[in-house]
Amino acid sequence: MDSRPKILLVDDEASVTSTLTTFLELSGFEVAVARNGEEALAMLERLSPALIVLDVLMPRLDGRETLRRLRRGGNWTPVILLTQIGGTPERIMAFQEGADDYLNKPFDPQELVVRIRAVLRRVTAGRQLHGARQLVCGPLSLDRLARRTYLNGREIALTPKAFSVLEYLMLHPDEIITRERLLDTIWGWDNVVGTRVADTRITELRKALGDDPARPTFIETIAGQGYRFVGQVSETSTG
DSSP states (O other): OOOSOEEEEEOSOHHHHHHHHHHHHHTTOEEEEESSHHHHHHHHHHHOOSEEEEESSOSSSOHHHHHHHHHHTTOOOOEEEEESOOOHHHHHHHHHTTOSEEEESSOOHHHHHHHHHHHHHHHHTTOOOTTEEEEEETTEEEETTTTEEEETTEEEOOOHHHHHHHHHHHHSTTOOEEHHHHIIIIIOTTSOOOTHHHHHHHHHHHHHHTOOTTSOSSEEEETTTEEEEOSOOEEEEOO
16 A cells, blocks of 8 residues: 555646656655646545645636635645745735645745645644634734734734734744745745845834744744744634
């Protein structure tokens, strides 16, 4: 019996699925391929994949609607979305609808492998946070629906971008998040900004949270790499 983690790769471009299948198999995964959302949903019952890599722009049933149907049906198989549309509102909506991660085309296949392994580690640790309305870490609470942040029961003011950065870090606890990844996810490469803007938002967050960078409770700086949320994150499910 094959003990490799099974990945369901859903994309209508044969050249993409061929390349990624080879790369994922060489990286230690078993891969099944679907050409659109309808095929993917039909295959899920018999496959029971560990994770779904789901393209957004597909005929018949696109990735976003496929994701919605999965979550409405109570299926919380981890999903990484692939898309060529890199706008920030779409990213935020994707996470609110239940995506575990989001990767913008074109991308390095090795980056996809890194994301897959990170998501599977979180799931193995019981950290399926994507469907939670609230993310909680000790005295810190994020209401993702209302877009509000609370510390010790009192609301603290964050700019929308700072909130999105904090939300993304809390959705990926104990994972090193590079500045480039934050820029790609929160700002979008179509909105070209320097990497210092991510540092500025981290500084804003630390000030609001009273977090000492030398002895962080929440956000740790990883020299030469990026940032990591070091607190233990739990969830309050949507109701």
